[in-house]
Amino acid sequence: MLLYNSAVSGNCYKVRLLAAHLGISLELVELDVVDRSNRPGLIGHLNPALRVPTLVLDDGRPLAESNAIIDYLAEGTEYLPAHRYERAQILGWQFFEQYEIEPNLAVARFFKLFNVTPSEETLNSKHAGGDKALQALERGLTGKTFLVGERYSVADISLYGYTHVAAEGGFDLSPYPSILAWIDRVAAQPGHIKIDG
Amino acid sequence: MLLYNSAVSGNCYKVRLLAAHLGISLELVELDVVDRSNRPGLIGHLNPALRVPTLVLDDGRPLAESNAIIDYLAEGTEYLPAHRYERAQILGWQFFEQYEIEPNLAVARFFKLFNVTPSEETLNSKHAGGDKALQALERGLTGKTFLVGERYSVADISLYGYTHVAAEGGFDLSPYPSILAWIDRVAAQPGHIKIDG
Numbered sequence: 570m571l572l573y574n575s576a577v578s579g580n581c582y583k584v585r586l587l588a589a590h591l592g593i594s595l596e597l598v599e600l601d602v603v604d605r606s607n608r609p610g611l612i613g614h615l616n617p618a619l620r621v622p623t624l625v626l627d628d629g630r631p632l633a634e635s636n637a638i639i640d641y642l643a644e645g646t647e648y649l650p651a652h653r654y655e656r657a658q659i660l661g662w663q664f665f666e667q668y669e670i671e672p673n674l675a676v677a678r679f680f681k682l683f684n685v686t687p688s689e690e691t692l693n694s695k696h697a698g699g700d701k702a703l704q705a706l707e708r709g710l711t712g713k714t715f716l717v718g719e720r721y722s723v724a725d726i727s728l729y730g731y732t733h734v735a736a737e738g739g740f741d742l743s744p745y746p747s748i749l750a751w752i753d754r755v756a757a758q759p760g761h762i763k764i765d766g
Numbered sequence: 767m768l769l770y771n772s773a774v775s776g777n778c779y780k781v782r783l784l785a786a787h788l789g790i791s792l793e794l795v796e797l798d799v800v801d802r803s804n805r806p807g808l809i810g811h812l813n814p815a816l817r818v819p820t821l822v823l824d825d826g827r828p829l830a831e832s833n834a835i836i837d838y839l840a841e842g843t844e845y846l847p848a849h850r851y852e853r854a855q856i857l858g859w860q861f862f863e864q865y866e867i868e869p870n871l872a873v874a875r876f877f878k879l880f881n882v883t884p885s886e887e888t889l890n891s892k893h894a895g896g897d898k899a900l901q902a903l904e905r906g907l908t909g910k911t912f913l914v915g916e917r918y919s920v921a922d923i924s925l926y927g928y929t930h931v932a933a934e935g936g937f938d939l940s941p942y943p944s945i946l947a948w949i950d951r952v953a954a955q956p957g958h959i960k961i962d963g
Binding site: 613617618619630632633634635636637638640641644653654656657658660661663664665667668669671672688690691694702705706708709 | 810814815816827829830831832833834835837838841850851853854855857858860861862864865866868869885887888891899902903905906
């Protein structure tokens with residue numbers, strides 16, 4: 570399979586991490602995350618939103634959106650339970666991730682990694698939104714080993730993607746003991762790879 | 767089933783619309799979308815993100831996130847195909863909706879409906895982001911009757927929620943002929959209900 574990838578993107582990392590667990594080899598095509606001018610030509614026919622990750626299956630069919638991609642790849646494996654209610658809980662966490670975690674943690678990290686200086690209003694908004702999201706994640710993880718069904722699943726992969734590098738966006742995770750313990754549990758899973766490795 | 771609801775929320779409307787198609791009756795509990803101070807007590811034990819919609823199934827189990835809720839309710843019905851690739855395409859559109867449509871179209875609409883005056887920077891950002899999202903949706907709908915598999919599905923319900931009331935947030939849909947035609951097709955589906963009815 571071919572993955573239009575960004576090495577620094579937590580969204581792309583989700584796909585690489587699950588692929589490592591599943592023993593799927595990915596051909597990576599690296600796209601620039603700052604200069605996006607070549608994206609319409611490269612992936613416009615594959616993903617109208619022009620974002621990475623975009624996956625191309627071996628038969629040429631494309632898939633967009635990190636969480637949709639990993640749920641597709643995990644179907645029928647231990648990483649996505651067949652149980653209807655557990656699947657809905659997993660999706661609930663994944664939508665929360667794209668709505669509350671990613672737009673704050675990933676964007677604040679992007680500013681730092683690429684030396685972008687946003688307005689004070691924007692930076693404050695990202696930090697307030699990110700802290701609110703981390704508080705919700707902490708509540709969701711309190712007393713649990715993993716997000717859904719006490720088993721490591723694609724929900725954990727989705728939330729781990731940007732949460733474990735929150736410090737790179739200026740977030741302090743020390744007020745969140747349940748998140749910190751869960752990060753260690755995710756990193757200890759068999760077949761785990763790092764975001765930069 | 768009991769739905770913690772907001773009458774003006776496009777996210778809650780998705781659940782009410784699918785429930786109308788499926789003949790599911792919902793007991794509605796209306797929550798204030800401006801003063802959210804009572805939410806920890808009301809739904810903190812059901813949804814750590816404290817958002818509406820939050821659904822409580824007849825056996826008491828809760829579900830969070832509009833798109834996760836409608837996918838759960840649609841399982842096994844004509845509104846959610848069993849085909850693995852089509853399901854991944856549906857999820858792709860639903861994650862796009864929560865990442866690019868909702869944070870721009872819904873928030874711009876919220877400002878107008880509740881007479882909130884955001885900073886010029888925030889308003890410009892919402893309008894630029896919303897237009898970019900609508901352009902992607904227009905590309906995705908060009909030459910198609912519905913988003914996935916040429917059939918009305920939960921993907922269309924998810925995207926319709928806020929797109930059809932984009933004008934209430936100050937967006938002009940006239941540059942998007944494929945979106946406009948699709949809005950009419952969705953509204954013509956058997957069992958359709960309006961956001962305020």
